[in-house]
Structure formats: structure tokens, C-alpha cells
Amino acid sequence: MTTPMIQLSGVRKSFGAVGVIQGVDIEVEDGEFSVFVGPSGCGKSTLLRMIAGLESIDGGDLILNGQRINDVPPDQRGIAMVFQSYALYPHMTVAQNIGFSLDLKKVPKAEIAKEVRRVSELLQLSDLLNRRPAELSGGQRQRVAIGRAIIKRPRVILFDEPLSNLDAALRVQMRAELQKLHQELRPTIVYVTHDQVEAMTMATRIVVLNKGRVEQWDTPIELYNNPVNTFVAGFIGSPRMNLVAGSIVGNASTQHFKANAGWMVSMDGRSLAGVVGQQVTLGIRPEDIRPVASASEADMQASIAIVERLGAETYLNVRNGEDTLLVRAQGDLAMKSGETVQLAMNHAAFHLFDQSNNVIAA
Amino acid sequence: MAGVNSPRQGAYTALAYVTLIVISIFCLLPFIWMALASVDSNAQLFLKWPDSWTFDNYIRVFAEENGVRWFANSLFTVLSATILVVIISGLGGYALSRSKAWWKQPFLYGILLIRVLPSTALLVPLYKILLTANNGMGALVRPWAGENYRAIMQMVGFIDGYLGLIIVLATGQLPLALWIMKVFFDGVPKDYEEAAILDGATLVQRIRRVLIPLALPGLAAAGLFAFMSAWGDFLLPLILLSSPELQTLPIGLFRAFLRINEIDYGLLAAIATIYLIPAVIAFSFARRFLVQTFSGGVKG
Ligand SMILES: Nc1ncnc2c1ncn2[C@@H]1O[C@H](COP(=O)(O)OP(=O)(O)OP(=O)(O)O)[C@@H](O)[C@H]1O
Numbered sequence: 135m136t137t138p139m140i141q142l143s144g145v146r147k148s149f150g151a152v153g154v155i156q157g158v159d160i161e162v163e164d165g166e167f168s169v170f171v172g173p174s175g176c177g178k179s180t181l182l183r184m185i186a187g188l189e190s191i192d193g194g195d196l197i198l199n200g201q202r203i204n205d206v207p208p209d210q211r212g213i214a215m216v217f218q219s220y221a222l223y224p225h226m227t228v229a230q231n232i233g234f235s236l237d238l239k240k241v242p243k244a245e246i247a248k249e250v251r252r253v254s255e256l257l258q259l260s261d262l263l264n265r266r267p268a269e270l271s272g273g274q275r276q277r278v279a280i281g282r283a284i285i286k287r288p289r290v291i292l293f294d295e296p297l298s299n300l301d302a303a304l305r306v307q308m309r310a311e312l313q314k315l316h317q318e319l320r321p322t323i324v325y326v327t328h329d330q331v332e333a334m335t336m337a338t339r340i341v342v343l344n345k346g347r348v349e350q351w352d353t354p355i356e357l358y359n360n361p362v363n364t365f366v367a368g369f370i371g372s373p374r375m376n377l378v379a380g381s382i383v384g385n386a387s388t389q390h391f392k393a394n395a396g397w398m399v400s401m402d403g404r405s406l407a408g409v410v411g412q413q414v415t416l417g418i419r420p421e422d423i424r425p426v427a428s429a430s431e432a433d434m435q436a437s438i439a440i441v442e443r444l445g446a447e448t449y450l451n452v453r454n455g456e457d458t459l460l461v462r463a464q465g466d467l468a469m470k471s472g473e474t475v476q477l478a479m480n481h482a483a484f485h486l487f488d489q490s491n492n493v494i495a496a
Numbered sequence: 497m498a499g500v501n502s503p504r505q506g507a508y509t510a511l512a513y514v515t516l517i518v519i520s521i522f523c524l525l526p527f528i529w530m531a532l533a534s535v536d537s538n539a540q541l542f543l544k545w546p547d548s549w550t551f552d553n554y555i556r557v558f559a560e561e562n563g564v565r566w567f568a569n570s571l572f573t574v575l576s577a578t579i580l581v582v583i584i585s586g587l588g589g590y591a592l593s594r595s596k597a598w599w600k601q602p603f604l605y606g607i608l609l610i611r612v613l614p615s616t617a618l619l620v621p622l623y624k625i626l627l628t629a630n631n632g633m634g635a636l637v638r639p640w641a642g643e644n645y646r647a648i649m650q651m652v653g654f655i656d657g658y659l660g661l662i663i664v665l666a667t668g669q670l671p672l673a674l675w676i677m678k679v680f681f682d683g684v685p686k687d688y689e690e691a692a693i694l695d696g697a698t699l700v701q702r703i704r705r706v707l708i709p710l711a712l713p714g715l716a717a718a719g720l721f722a723f724m725s726a727w728g729d730f731l732l733p734l735i736l737l738s739s740p741e742l743q744t745l746p747i748g749l750f751r752a753f754l755r756i757n758e759i760d761y762g763l764l765a766a767i768a769t770i771y772l773i774p775a776v777i778a779f780s781f782a783r784r785f786l787v788q789t790f791s792g793g794v795k796g
């Protein structure tokens with residue numbers, strides 16, 4: 135086992151009486167692209183800024199490459215950061231912005247020019263070196279901000295929602311560029327976003343944060359397939375997983391899930407004898423429900439509330455009693471709201487959560 | 497809708513121009529009178545074309561009167577006050593913008609009061625305070641100054657001394673400047689400084705290479721406002737300065753106007769013209785920065 139690049143153990147932070155980070159334990163391996171996701175206000179930026187050294191750490195250890203750096207000044211941590219606002223100095227040219235950190239260290243001019251050239255070629259900024267930030271497009275500014283970070287050859291680069299100021303098309307493009315950059319330079323990246331598509335596509339590992347705590351911490355596909363609680367289940371995956379309240383009914387040999395709204399589905403293949411009679415939450419992703427022709431194949435029947443036909447797939451918003459489910463069906467389905475539809479579920483893709491919202495192992 | 501070229505539209509445009517021209521002439525007339533009178537060998541109270549062109553009036557301001565001294569005094573006191581205002585409002589505006597102290601709002605409105613109250617109303621208590629301070633300063637200076645006492649007190653005295661006038665002028669201009677700089681720094685994201693911290697900039701480097709360049713338009717606006725307003729101040733130098741060597745331009749102008757014998761309009765016009773020039777220069781600089789400062793902070 136190699137030592138992880140970044141290691142947080144029991145890290146805490148309060149603003150006044152409010153505990154914003156309440157004991158975080160994670161590790162980021164060398165060269166990893168780690169993404170922090172979570173709803174607004176959950177403490178993503180605060181955690182990132184603590185790693186950078188811009189916020190003090192109230193408790194726990196922050197270890198970089200085997201060395202505790204809680205009290206090391208920000209500029210001596212070997213960490214660079216790309217800000218959401220980019221924070222490019224308007225009075226400096228692109229070249230001066232990129233070379234600023236070297237200039238502060240009194241690196242000889244020729245050396246700085248050489249490094250700036252290396253970075254600007256990497257980021258396709260060579261033609262823009264004499265412009266000022268105000269004369270650049272959003273994507274170009276973004277690249278300058280990245281250039282300013284990588285010129286220091288940092289061991290770790292932190293990104294705080296770097297793409298949120300860009301339009302959708304540019305965001306997709308910059309996503310690809312960031313991934314390419316990561317593959318070429320192999321820095322350790324910690325990236326904050328609340329866009330879970332960004333998280334799923336770029337991350338080697340995702341840290342799901344909620345209210346200052348780590349809910350789950352794993353590879354994207356593991357989070358998608360095996361969420362440990364209803365929060366992660368609802369947060370990862372788009373459109374979000376259906377979560378239905380109900381209980382387990384049956385006897386020692388066979389069990390069913392009975393929704394509070396009344397419908398039932400068998401829980402074959404799982405040994406749930408221990409939870410019979412308990413309140414649970416059933417999680418099923420929209421892509422694991424499909425409309426079928428006959429009632430004999432179906433698990434439930436529902437009436438269609440809303441139909442969204444996107445061509446390649448069709449979203450059905452269906453109702454059964456109190457329960458609303460989202461169905462993501464392949465292909466174009468000519469269905470209308472108000473109709474009744476028979477639905478079959480992929481039983482292998484069921485997620486079951488107990489009363490405290492934690493997963494019940496299969 | 498009438499077309500752009502319809503006769504009616506043309507008539508309106510013409511009317512608008514005529515109105516504007518009349519207003520402009522009305523506003524400009526005093527300046528025209530002043531400019532013409534200052535180069536007239538026989539200037540009169542009414543507007544007239546110069547009998548013969550001459551620079552005599554200007555020469556007299558500098559040769560016979562103490563024009564150079566007045567000008568230098570004005571420039572020295574007002575520029576010193578301006579520099580003081582720029583430094584204090586730069587530091588103070590930054591602190592007021594970043595601080596979360598509870599007294600921030602009360603303080604900001606409190607200092608605005610200095611600006612709102614008529615300074616004439618405060619003159620008596622102000623004079624009292626300055627007199628006390630002046631006595632204190634005198635006691636400090638007297639033991640070692642010997643025969644230079646008067647000369648030194650003209651520099652560092654609070655009454656009839658440069659220092660007092662500079663401080664009082666600066667104090668008068670500070671509230672507005674502090675507000676300008678506070679609002680300006682509110683528009684400068686903290687990210688700039690934090691990026692610089694991560695780049696390894698020391699506090700001095702952050703101020704010199706990041707904050708001052710970012711704040712330059714704001715500082716220029718605050719400084720120019722302070723300069724223009726202090727330059728135009730008449731009452732304070734009149735009350736605070738009595739030695740002839742310390743007179744400033746507006747006081748010189750005023751004293752020349754009060755001479756017992758007949759009024760020398762040519763001379764007055766020349767002094768007034770000289771008095772106006774720095775203000776006009778300052779204003780032409782100000783325009784550039786004002787637009788930048790008041791159209792919303794730093795763009796990057
Ligand atoms: N300087 C501060 N003083 C007081 N409270 C703060 C400060 N900075 C952040 N907070 C609080 O800490 C919590 C976490 O903030 P943080 O900025 O880390 O959230 P975030 O996850 O980055 O949210 P977003 O997605 O909106 O950027 C919020 O409730 C916020 O109000």
C-alpha cells in the first residue's frame with residue numbers, strides 16, 4: 135500500500151456555533167481524480183478551502199503525502215487551486231497571470247517565459263499571451279486559471295465548481311479537456327461540483343457530502359449500483375431513483391414489499407425474513423422499470439400523469455394511489471397521459487433501506 | 497411615428513440645440529468674462545472685448561503680488577490632504593469592506609454625518625480643539641526650537657500652520673472617500689487575494705501587486721474628489737491661516753478683492769483663472785475614472 139496523497143481523518147470545522155464540517159475521514163490516492171458532490175451548503179467549498187489552507191482546521195488531521203500539514207501555510211503545501219470566479223488579475227496579461235507565482239518567487243525572467251510557454255502550449259493559449267482577461271471568452275479564462283495553477287507543478291490541484299460559469303456546450307468541452315489534462319499530467323485532483331453528471335463522468339472516486347458529513351465514498355459506478363443510504367441513492371443518478379415508502383410483508387419463506395399506497399411486489403431472491411413487518415423504503419431507478427403489454431408480466435399497474443417523449447427514450451410520470459414513480463423507457467412510446475400502463479420492474483435492481491434510511495444488505 | 501427626416505422632427509432638433517446653446521452660453525459667460533478680462537489691459541465689470549491684449553495681469557500676480565507663494569501653498573496643502581485621504585481611505589475602505597464588526601454600519605453612517613453637517617456650524621468647536629492642540633504642539637516645540645520657533649510652528653502648528661489645515665482639509669474629505677473605497681472593495685472578490693496567497697504572495701506583495709492595481713480606479717476617483725473639493729474650500733484656510741506667507745490662492749483672491757482702492761478687475765480675473773486651472777485638469781482626469789468606478793468595480 136502506498137501512502138495516500140491526501141488523507142483527512144476526523145477533520146472538523148465550525149463557523150461560530152455551527153458545525154459546518156463534522157468529522158470527515160477520506161483518502162485521495164496519488165494521481166486520483168476525486169470529486170466532492172453534495173447539495174448546496176453541505177460544506178464542499180469549506181472542505182476544499184481547508185485542504186488549500188484558506189480556512190483553518192478546528193479538529194482532526196490533514197495529511198499530505200505522509201506529512202501533517204494542518205499548520206503549514208497555504209503556499210508551502212504544494213497545492214494549487216482554481217477558483218469558481220477564476221480570479222484572474224485584470225491588470226495583468228495572460229502571460230503575467232500565468233507566471234505570477236514564479237515572478238513572486240523571483241524566478242529569472244527567461245525561466246518564467248519558458249514555463250509560461252510550456253503551459254500555454256499545453257492549454258492552447260499561445261496566441262493569447264498578451265491579452266488581458268477582459269478580452270477573453272469564458273472558456274479561455276478558464277484555461278488561463280488552470281494554467282496559473284499548473285505552472286507551479288503542484289502535487290495537488292483543487293477545483294471549486296470551475297465549470298459553473300460556462301454554458302452547457304462549453305462545459306461538455308471543458309470537461310473533456312480537463313480529463314485529457316489529467317491523463318497527461320497525472321496530478322492529484324480534488325474537484326468540487328454539485329453537478330452529478332460532472333462527478334460521474336470525470337471522477338475516479340466520488341465523495342458524497344451531506345451536512346458536513348461523508349455519506350459515501352467510492353467509485354462512481356459503485357455509488358450508482360450500491361448506494362449505502364437513501365441520500366446517496368437519491369443524489370447519484372439522473373433522473374433520480376424512485377424511493378417508495380412501505381413495509382415488508384410475508385412469512386419466513388416468502389416476502390413481499392407492500393407500498394403504503396397499497397400495491398405489492400415480490401422480493402424474490404432475497405432473504406428478508408428478518409425484516410418482515412418493518413417499515414422500509416424501496417429504491418428503484420427509472421431505467422429499471424419498463425412498460426409491458428400484459429398484466430401477467432407486470433408487477434404493478436399505474437395511470438400515466440405526464441409523458442415526455444425525447445425520441446431515444448420516453449419518460450413516464452405514473453401514479454399508483456399516493457405513489458408517483460418515474461419510468462425511463464427505451465425508444466419512443468406513443469402513450470398519453472390518463473392512460474393506464476402495466477409496469478414490470480427489474481427485481482435484481484431493487485434497493486431496500488431500513489427505517490434509519492440505511493441500506494439492507496441483499 | 498414621424499420619420500427621422502420629417503420637417504417637424506427637424507424643428508424639434510433645432511429647438512433642442514438652440515436651448516442647449518443658450519444654456520451653455522449662460523453657464524459659460526462668467527468664464528468667458530474671466531478669460532477675456534484677465535488679458536485685457538483695461539478690464540471692467542461688464543463683458544467686453546479687450547482694449548488691447550496683455551499678459552500684464554498675470555505677470556503682476558506673480559511679480560507684484562505673492563502669486564507663486566499662494567499657488568504653492570494651495571497646491572501643497574491640498575495635495576498633502578489628498579495624499580492623506582487616498583492612503584487612509586484605501587486602507588480604511590478595505591478594512592470596512594472586509595470587516596464583519598458590529599460597529600461597521602453605525603460607523604459608516606456616523607462619518608457621513610461629518611459630511612452632511614455644514615462645516616460653518618462646527619467652526620467654533622473645531623477652532624477650540626485646534627487651539628488646544630496648537631498650544632500642546634507649541635509646548636512640545638518651544639524648548640528646543642529657539643529662534644526657529646515661529647518657522648517650525650508654521651509647518652507643524654494647528655492654527656496658522658500647514659499641518660492643521662492639511663489635517664482639517666483631509667478630515668473633511670475622508671467620509672466620502674471612505675465610502676467610495678468601501679463600496680469599491682465590496683466589488684472586489686476575495687478570490688483575488690486568496691489566489692495570491694496560494695501563489696505565495698506576502699502581505700506586502702499582495703497589497704502592492706494585487707490590491708493597489710485593482711483599487712487604482714477607486715483610489716483615483718476618491719483622490720480626485722478630495723482634491724477638487726479641498727481645492728475649492730475657502731472658509732477653512734480663511735479661518736485657520738493668518739500669516740501672509742501661508743495664504744492660499746482663494747484667500748489671496750479674496751484679499752485682492754477687498755483692497756480699499758478701486759477694484760482691479762484684470763488682476764482678479766487673472767488670479768481666478770489661475771485658481772481654476774488645477775480644478776479643470778483634475779476634472780478631466782476624474783471623468784475617466786469615475787465611469788470605471790461607478791459602473792461596477794473590477795471586471796476580470
Ligand atoms: N465564512 C463563513 N462564515 C460563516 N459561515 C460560513 C462561512 N463560509 C461558509 N459558511 C457556511 O458553511 C456552510 C457550508 O458552506 P460551503 O460554502 O462550504 O457550502 P458548499 O457545499 O460549497 O455550497 P455551494 O454548493 O452552494 O457552493 C454553509 O451553511 C455556509 O453558510
Ligand SMILES: [Mg+2]
Nearest residue numbers: 178179180294
Ligand atoms: Mg461552494
